[in-house]
Amino acid sequence: MSGTSTEKPPYAHFFTESSEVGALMRAHDWSSSSLGLPEGWAIPLRTLVAVMLGSHQPMFVVWGPARTLIYNDAYAEILGRKHPEALGRSFLDVWSEIRDDLMPIVEETYAGRALHMDDIMLVMHRKGYPEETHFAFSYTPVRDEDGAVAGLFCACTETTEEFHAKRRLAAEGERLRDLFRQAPGFFYVWRGPEHVYEMANDAYLQLVGHRDIIGKPVREALPEIEGQGFFEWADQAFATGEPYVGRGVPAKLQRHPGAPLEERFVTFVFQPIRGPDGQVTGLFVQGSDVTEEKRAEAALRASEERLRAALEIKTVGAIYLDMQGRITDANDAFLAMAGYSREDLNSGLLSWQRLTPPEWMEISERAVAELNETGQTTPYEKEYIRKDGSSWWALFAAKMLGDGTCFEFVVDITQAKRAEEALRELNATLEKRVAERTADRNRMWRLSTDIMVVHRLDSTITAVNPAWECVLGWPEEELLGRACLDLIHPADREATLAENRRLAAGRTTRRFLNRFRHKDGSYRWISWTAVPDGDLVHAVGRDVTAEKEHEAALHEAENQLRQAQKLEAVGQLTGGVAHDFNNLLQALGGCLTMIGRRTDDPKVRPLLDAGQQAVDRGAKLVQQLMAFARPEGLRPETIDLRDRVLAMSGLLERALRADIRLVTRFAADLWPIEADPTQFELALINLAVNARDAMPGGGELTIEAANVTLAPDDPTRLEGDFVRLSVADTGCGMTPEVLTKAFDPFFTTKEVGRGSGLGLAQVYGLARQAGGTAWVESGSSHGTTVHLLMRRSVASVRAAEEMPASTLAARRSGLVLLVEDDAIVASTVAAALEEAGYHVVQVATADEALPLLAGEGRIDLLFSDVVMPGRLSGVDLAREARRLRPDLPVVLTTGYSEVATQAEGVRVLAKPYRIDELVRLLDAALPETGCAAKTT
Incomplete structure (x- = not known):
């Protein structure tokens, strides 16, 4: 064939002309391949190659003992940089980085079994770096003309982007759910015409007193709001599909069980939710608790009215400003002073800066600084600019509200500047307001449930409120002149001294925690807010002992849960090792048995017996290990308690120490009981380990059992025949506080890592499962005895299933x-x-x-x-x-x-x-x- 010949090779008819990989296959030197020249390929291989090269779905064929890889254009994109060198190479060599993942699949397919997977994760190096990929595929065995499996065919789809998109969507959904839960305003969803709660965030649960509302209709969950309009508005929104908006609506709620109804004010919207068919399926409700704003607004309005009445003039303006200085609301008097209309106000363009002449900006900024520092200002005089450009004189004072906004009253003193009398009247009015604030402060001092104190910078107390005696037991006369540091827990003194130095430097203290001594000698956690005032410090403290104890208990429970999870992981590992060891023992025992049947050599027989005894001992050890490891269901059976305990004596002695003596006492004719043998053995081991830890200096562990018959009026509330198992030690015993919690899950007196707190809980569970109960008798330095009552079994103990020799034969x-x-x-x-x-x-x-x-x-x-x-x-x-x-x-x-x-x-x-x-x-x-x- 000459170099210019256009003659095609004899196998070109099954290499697609338009396929890039087909062209590569035509040019490939197949003579050095284990497949040989294509004209000698098996008919199934040639057919699959022709089908594959004509398909747009990623496909490949692995053929022959060398497992040679052939693929199409779509699969070449999956290969990345491995293409085109991958063509004609060993499939497992091409994907060497995932050989361990692919080998079982290839072997299974070559064994003649087809495999399909909707998702498999593989870490590929097809682009020069490790990359997590996901695929859906099917591996199909392909047989040659003789019916033997000669290779495999795979059609696959890469789902990496789809997988990561789902992962991102799930993460985004979790983030949105977290934002929903933590949103400052309240949110909840009702489903159906009965308005059944489907979800609610923390703010709403706090508003309704943390009731169990999810899955309940609103009329059942909040019956006290019947007749307040909310049910009717919700029904209206559901029926019409139109949103309903309520602003500052009063709602009377029972926020605590047994408490009287509490009036709250809420702003909300009932937004209908529509299904795919356009029908309303529920309501999405969003809103906020505006009670404090309403109360503050009412108080300020009342204050304004009192000021109006006191001045008996129409020139007192009232304005509300946001944190940027924009005027968000104003009364008609102020708008008249400034020459602006209500429409001008609603435009959002009015601010104190716009109304202030340049020459008065300095005094205005000084007032803003005072407001930020103390929460209110002293009265200031300045000029204002009207809309028409003219000016007027005014006296203003401002006060910071709880939500960060500001209320300011403005008095037109244009005439007062010309007349001294008007100024004296204004001063009298201001003095009256100061007196009212002082009276309010004194009332708060007397009635507050938080402790208040005034002390010098050296911590000497100069004044305390009556709450000290209620919270910490100290009357006022025993505290005046005493140093606060004398009452602080020694471990908190250094931190408190450091905080006092901050106060001396003029810094405010917020939420500082330390422990103060109660008059009875105990300590209480106090959260302090303190403000320096010259040589004095004014401080308010809240008792947070209960919150701290709850936080500590939660932390301890989390630690114990982590420890329990570690024990579970160890148990699973132990179970897996025991499973493999059982197979080894099974094979060894079977081999010994077969050898014994094939030899009568008296010298070999003792060795076989010794080997079989070793296998039996190993089997018993593995069964005892698995008693701790396997999380299987209960299999109660009738057991002889005496035989079971005696059979465990070796294991119990190993669980104890050499300085602890094991004693057993069993009554004659002990009744059988019905219990899970594994759980029974595990409970006994738990009791032995607890007793061992309670006897660090050695002692005696006594296990005894007796039959008891309980009358109907027995304190245990049980009746009938029982077996009482008692496990007693001579150790340190339990305090009354520990004794009351002995059976609580996750409660333990041992340090972290030494116990999960589940041992006695499992013991109690065993007794209950056996139809009885358990209790503990103990006292400090008097040892501990754990009693288990287990109901008598009506069945006989199962005898060993021994078949007569005649039956075997x-x-x-x-x-x-x-x-x-x-x-x-x-x-x-x-x-x-x-x-x-x-x-x-x-x-x-x-x-x-x-x-x-x-x-x-x-x-x-x-x-x-x-x-x-x-x-x-x-x-x-x-x-x-x-x-x-x-x-x-x-x-x-x-x-x-x-x-x-x-x-x-x-x-x-x-x-x-x-x-x-x-x-x-x-x-x-x-x-x-x-x-x-x-x-x-």
Whole structure:
């Protein structure tokens, strides 16, 4: 073929002409590839390549033992910088950074099983840096002409941007919900014509007294507002779809249980919410509590009216200003003085700066500075500019309101400047207002529930209000002349001295916390606000002891919760290790059993017995470890309390120390009880550990049990036959305060990291589950005794399920479907069952077993592990087996599983088990009539 020839290679017909990757494939040297020249490719591969190159969806094919990668143009974009070098290379080498993620998927597909995932996260290096990506894909095995899996085909979609968009949307939603909750105004949502509360923010819950309103109709949640108009306005907005706005509307609410109705003023809007069909589905309500503003406005209006009456003139103006100096409201008198109309005022352009001549700006700014420093001004005189440019003289004074705005009254003193009499009248009026403010201050001093104090800079007290005796127990005569520092907690003295130095420097104190000594010797937390005044300090303190105690209790609960979470994580790790160790013990025990059946050498027999004893000891240790680790459901059974405690004596002695002696006492003919054995053992271990910690210098732990019969009038409120288990130590005992909280969850006297506070709570829970109760007897230095009452069981203690030898010999047939993923355990168990006379079909997972159960082949019994890889667990497989073959006996085996208890009506064999025990259980599980075949 010459260099100028246009002849196409013989395989060009399945490499798309318009495809970029198709062109690369035509130019690629396939002779050095494990696939060979394309004309020799298998027909399925050539067909898939032709389909793939003609598609706009990202697709690729992995073919042959070398797992060679072939892809289309759309997938080249996913490869990024890896393209075009990736063409014809090993798929797992191309994606070496995610090899561990892809290997199981590739192996599963090459094994002939198709896989589909809606989302998988992969950290790729396709652009020169690590990048989190997300994909949806399906891996399909592709078979050659002989029916063997020769490769896989994948159609995929990159969903990275969609995933991150959803994540951003969720974060934004969470931020909006947080803003909704913390908004200063109140918000809530009603659904339906009954106006059912769907959500509400903190401000609204505070307004209605933190009631439980969510999910309740408003007429049920707030019955006291019936007849106040709110229900009718809400019904109107819902029916008409038109918003309803209320401004400064009075509402009488019961804000505390049993308290009288309290009048509040609210501004709100009922905004209808419409569904997709345009119909009103609810109301969104937004508003604010304007009670304080209304009260302040009413007080100021009243003050203005009093001033008007006192002056008996029409030249007193009243204005309200915002923080920028803009006039937001004014009375008619002021507008007449300034020559402006109400429309001019509503334009928002009027300000004190605009009304002040340049030569009077300095005195105005001095008044503003005084207002910011003290909250009010002394009267000032200045000239004002009218709208027409003329001026008039006025006397003004201002006061700061609680919301940061300012109220200012302005008196036209143009005539007073010409007449001394008008000025004297004005001074008399101002003196009267000062007297009124002084009277109000004295009334507040006497009636306030907050403590008030005046002291010198050296902390010597010169005056206190009556609240000191109510809050801290100190009468006035015992405090005057005394230093405040004498009453402060030693740990707070340095911080208080530093704060006093700030006051001496002229700085105001806000929300400073320290502890003051009560007259009874205890300390109370006080939050102080203090203002320096020359050589004196005026301070107001609020008792916040309850808030501090609540905060400390919450912090302690959080610490204990974190500790409990750590213990849970340790338990999960212990359970996982125990599960793997059980499989090792199972394989070892099975091998020892099989070796023992194949040898009669007297020298080997003792070694086999010793090995089996070691396996039994290991199994017991693992079971005790899992008693702490597994969070499974309760499985109560009838147990002999005496035998159970004695069997645990070795574990209990290991939990104690060498200087603590264990003593047991059991009454004769002790009744059986009904309890979960694992929970019982865990409770006993908890009691032993608590006793050990209470006896740091050694001592004696006594466990005793006796039968008791309770009469109907027993203080425990229980009646009938019970077994009383008592666990007593000779340790330090409990104080009365600790004793009252002994069974509280998360309550512990141990330091952080030494206990979660769940031990005695679990003990109490066990007693209640066993139909009884628990209590503690203790005293400081007198030791502690924990008593558990557990109801007598009406059933007999289950005897060991031992089959006679004749029965064993009679039952050695049938086909067993064995499902076990551990290869060593599976081979050992299969060999043992075949030696016992069974036929065994062995698979590794429930996914492999399910087609066999669905088929027509003979299966007499299903024996499956619970925890295994794949889509289904052993419990899921048991349910499917019951559905497909209702009469098929099923036996599950597990050493650790949270879901084993969900398989109702199925026999469960605990790992590790002995081969003889397994054979007996399988013989017992098979029906008396022999083997059972599928009849569906």
